[in-house]
Amino acid sequence: MSVLVVGSVAFDSVKTPFGQVEEVLGGSGTYFSTSASFFTDVKMVAVVGEDFPAEHLDFLRSRKIDLEGLKTAQGRTFRWKGRYDYDLNEAHTLETHLNVFETFQPELPPGYRDAEYVFLANIDPELQLEVLNQVRNPKLVACDTMNFWIGGKREALLKTLRHVDILLINEGETRQLAEEPNLVKAARAILAMGPKTLVVKRGEYGVIMFTEHSIFSAPAYPLESVFDPTGAGDTFAGGFMGYLVSTRNLAEGNMRQAIVFGSAMASFVVEDFSLGRMKKLEYAEIEERFRRFKLLTEFDGLA
Numbered sequence: 029m030s031v032l033v034v035g036s037v038a039f040d041s042v043k044t045p046f047g048q049v050e051e052v053l054g055g056s057g058t059y060f061s062t063s064a065s066f067f068t069d070v071k072m073v074a075v076v077g078e079d080f081p082a083e084h085l086d087f088l089r090s091r092k093i094d095l096e097g098l099k100t101a102q103g104r105t106f107r108w109k110g111r112y113d114y115d116l117n118e119a120h121t122l123e124t125h126l127n128v129f130e131t132f133q134p135e136l137p138p139g140y141r142d143a144e145y146v147f148l149a150n151i152d153p154e155l156q157l158e159v160l161n162q163v164r165n166p167k168l169v170a171c172d173t174m175n176f177w178i179g180g181k182r183e184a185l186l187k188t189l190r191h192v193d194i195l196l197i198n199e200g201e202t203r204q205l206a207e208e209p210n211l212v213k214a215a216r217a218i219l220a221m222g223p224k225t226l227v228v229k230r231g232e233y234g235v236i237m238f239t240e241h242s243i244f245s246a247p248a249y250p251l252e253s254v255f256d257p258t259g260a261g262d263t264f265a266g267g268f269m270g271y272l273v274s275t276r277n278l279a280e281g282n283m284r285q286a287i288v289f290g291s292a293m294a295s296f297v298v299e300d301f302s303l304g305r306m307k308k309l310e311y312a313e314i315e316e317r318f319r320r321f322k323l324l325t326e327f328d329g330l331a
């Protein structure tokens with residue numbers, strides 16, 4: 029089983045209260061793929077510039093990520109610059125340079141067109157739809173986006189959302205997309221836009237999943253040292269989708285387990301800058317954290 033993903037592959041420059049890094053490996057597609065690769069095979073659609081080093085490609089290959097859909101184009105790789113203050117839940121974007129993504133016209137390799145599971149990671153919603161249109165008969169389509177696109181390409185995003193089964197966005201983006209300050213009402217409004225499931229990421233407060241008939245809430249893992257929240261959302265999505273794809277089971281109970289696997293993955297990535305922690309991560313550590321998550325929320329029912 030595999031998941032097809034389209035998203036950004038980037039050089040990130042990030043400053044947090046605990047340090048700063050310049051032009052390190054990042055991007056929504058990169059974080060998602062790396063995380064999902066612990067659970068299932070990944071096929072990646074993206075573009076990088078001629079300045080993208082072989083070392084990063086080697087890392088992605090070492091995670092067994094299929095790069096047939098990763099194009100190298102003339103020009104510079106996507107760049108993002110962001111800052112976090114002591115409230116690590118909120119990223120302040122300082123610069124976004126789409127570079128080679130500005131003219132990217134994805135063409136899926138033939139082997140990608142039969143993908144059953146598709147993840148549209150955070151990138152231009154027009155590109156997300158272009159990729160989706162080339163997939164013959166997807167079984168499950170999940171999608172992420174951010175304030176940059178909700179504000180800048182709202183109509184295109186709404187069009188993409190009509191084809192999406194699961195939307196994963198953060199709390200502020202939920203309110204912005206729905207144009208509604210109350211989170212529950214906002215979730216209802218978004219479930220009327222196309223997605224049957226909405227997963228709201230709330231940083232250190234965890235995750236809430238909404239469907240028409242249910243609400244499920246999971247905490248974030250209480251960590252003592254958080255260095256860099258960049259990529260937490262994409263890494264969450266990678267664990268969530270990776271687990272769903274590996275089990276091929278979309279029942280509510282399994283979706284809840286997927287939420288906890290996603291949360292476990294996100295709790296690792298924030299422990300270091302860029303993909304530093306993911307490079308050292310072992311599958312046994314993921315299972316161990318999953319168990320700790322269970323203990324964290326276990327309590328007796330009413331007598």
Ligand code: AMP
Pocket residue numbers: 036038039040054055056059107108124150151152174176177257258259260261262263
């Ligand atoms: P998150 O998981 O939300 O922290 O996503 C962080 C990643 O998103 C960074 O590695 C950035 O390179 C990438 N990113 C930031 N802005 C954009 C954008 N407008 N389009 C695509 N990717 C982006």
